[in-house]
Amino acid sequence: MDMTVAPAEQEAGSGGWPWELPAGWCWTYLGELGAWTGGGTPSKANKSFWSNGTVPWVSPKDMKADIIGDTEDKITIDAVENSSAKYVRIASVLMVLRSGILRHSFPVAVTDRIVTLNQDLRALTPFEGIDPTFVARYLKFATKRVLEDCSKDGTTVNSIEVSALERLPFPLAPLPEQHRVVNRLDALFTEISEGEAALAEARKGLETFHRALLKAAVTGELTRDWREKNKPVKTGHDLLARIKAERAAQTSKGRRKRMQDTEPLNTTDLPELPEGWAWALVADVGSVQLGRQRAPQHHQGENMHPYLRVANVFENRIDLNDVKEMNFSPAELETFELTPGDILLNEGQTPDLLGRSAMWRSAERGFCFQNTLLRFRAIEPLEPEFCLLVFRHYLHAKRFKRESQITTNIAHLSSGRFSTIEFPVPPIEEQKEIVRLTQHGLASAADTRILLDSQLSDAARLHQAILKSAFEGTLVPQDPADEPASVVLAHLKAAPSRATIPRRGRKRAVRE
Incomplete structure (x- = not known):
């Protein structure tokens, strides 16, 4: 120039x-x-x-x-x-x-x-x-x-x-044209702002729908009509009895460690479940494992493996862009290795994000997890996808927050407290139908969110296009x-x- x-x-x-x-x-x-x-x-x-x-x-x-x-x-x-x-x-x-x-x-x-x-x-x-x-x-x-x-x-x-x-x-x-440009920009930007406000409200509506859908899924409201047409042969109580019997058989054969006894679940203050459903404890329907603690001696060794931490686990999404490694002995690997269907929950987080959970769906071997995460592994034939829906609902309903212990602004969900949280158990057939309906609804909401985000991006681009026209002298005569x-x-x-x-x-x- x-x-x-x-x-x-x-x-x-x-x-x-x-x-x-x-x-x-x-x-x-x-x-x-x-x-x-x-x-x-x-x-x-x-x-x-x-x-x-x-x-x-x-x-x-x-x-x-x-x-x-x-x-x-x-x-x-x-x-x-x-x-x-x-x-x-x-x-x-x-x-x-x-x-x-x-x-x-x-x-x-x-x-x-x-x-x-x-x-x-x-x-x-x-x-x-x-x-x-x-x-x-x-x-x-x-x-x-x-x-x-x-x-x-x-x-x-x-x-x-x-x-x-x-x-x-x-x-x-x-100067008169400066005033005309400013007035026209104000009018156009007001219209755009109103549109952006409407898009923001629509996004809030999607978040409300998201929470309501999860709640309807795990309380039985979502499958009310389905239950009227489909009477399951086995109820949630039957499923729990089967799980308990199989656990007892495996323990007697030495194939599983004896589960720590827990107090019976008091259902007095819990909401009434649909016919065929049963209340249980988290520990009744799956195994809970806290991740391995980091320590200097684990920073190097002959058995280095990638491990996940809080920064990798988001709601229904695991981010593998920044994964660290530490040494896990063969015995430790057997304890902490992730398998498809495992659900990871944030053990330490800000109170409102405590218990944020996602499922490990990869068949890749050797991935472990740190002690800032809890792993829940559902007991067959329980549907792991249904379990994830329950935990996602609990996140939004602040159920995990109520069980938290807060230290220096970070909330913690101990494995013991998590294990004793109530868990709704529908019949297996209904669990599968709940998963199907919920995934369809959430996928539709995700598509709508992408469209809204695109429209917001379009609004930002329109903003710049209008300014470009204004200062090239083509916005007003x-x-x-x-x-x-x-x-x-x-x-x-x-x-x-x-x-x-x-x-x-x-x-x-x-x-x-």
Whole structure:
């Protein structure tokens, strides 16, 4: 780009500028549009700067809206008069120049009152003839260019170089057209926002459907009609009796360790189950195993195996993108190796995510699990997919949370507490029908969610397309009667002085 040519003198669309502009527009630089003001942070140690403050003090955390008015933090007039803080006029454009958020976005807002800034922000107060919202909208459109061309190297926190930002090419329209563009953008973005809000509500509806479907599945409501037409030969009670008898036979033959005795399940406060269903304990219908603890001596050895941890187990999904290894002896491998149908649950998590579960479906051998996970292995002929539905319902119903023990903000679900949680047992035929119906419903919901996500992405792309049209001069019609932007710039250059921002002064600030 030819930075030596005065913008107001260079013809629109000539070599070096990003794109050709319509008649009446001209290219200039952001730094030519107004007066710049930096931020400052009054000393926190000086209470007179902060106690009962009335002047809004803007920091990056406040830059989430398009319009900045009141703020959580306020400083006193004494702070403005006796610190590095400066007043920023109404209708100034605020920009975050130093923050981790600059990795992916460039927060910009317009003030609707006099404010002050912290040291990570900078303000541009446009001269007469420049619409501040027009400037802010363009900076939103040019976010990618700002982050790529104006980023400062060599700092630990992402930052924007002021001098590079001031050299950012800016397409200036005649002032009346600036207003028309801003009004049209506001109208279009309002429509898009309403659409995005409707999509967000639809997603909430899907989440509600998701939870309701899981609840209906494990309470028998989902298969109410099916039960009227299909009377199972074997009930849930028969299934539990069969499991108990087979376990006892295997224990007597030494093929299985003797299960630890548990207190009989008290069903007094439990909801009534459909006919043919039975209540049991988790320990009655499967084996529970806590994973192997990590230790330095296991970091290397002759029997290294991949193992899963909390970071790998999501609801109904296991992520194998980041799997670590540790040494498992042959005996340990026999205990901790995963087999298809095993269900893994988060043993340690934030309370609301405790017990998040997924099934290991792979036939690949040698994968184990860490002690931040519990493994549940259903006893045949119990349907493992049905068991997973029960645990997913318990996650959303906060059932696991009620059994948790919290240490340093992390909730834990011990194998003992998990083993004694109630478990509904339908007849085998009904378990299979529940799985079929639920998987069909969840798959339909997943397809709908993909469609909604696609529409949200389309809305974001539409947003950028509208901005592109606005600043290429095709969003609203041009009016030949409008004073050309180049004339406005020429007037600004010829003015004997330009407005400055008052640094101090109580009365002066109020008048602004």
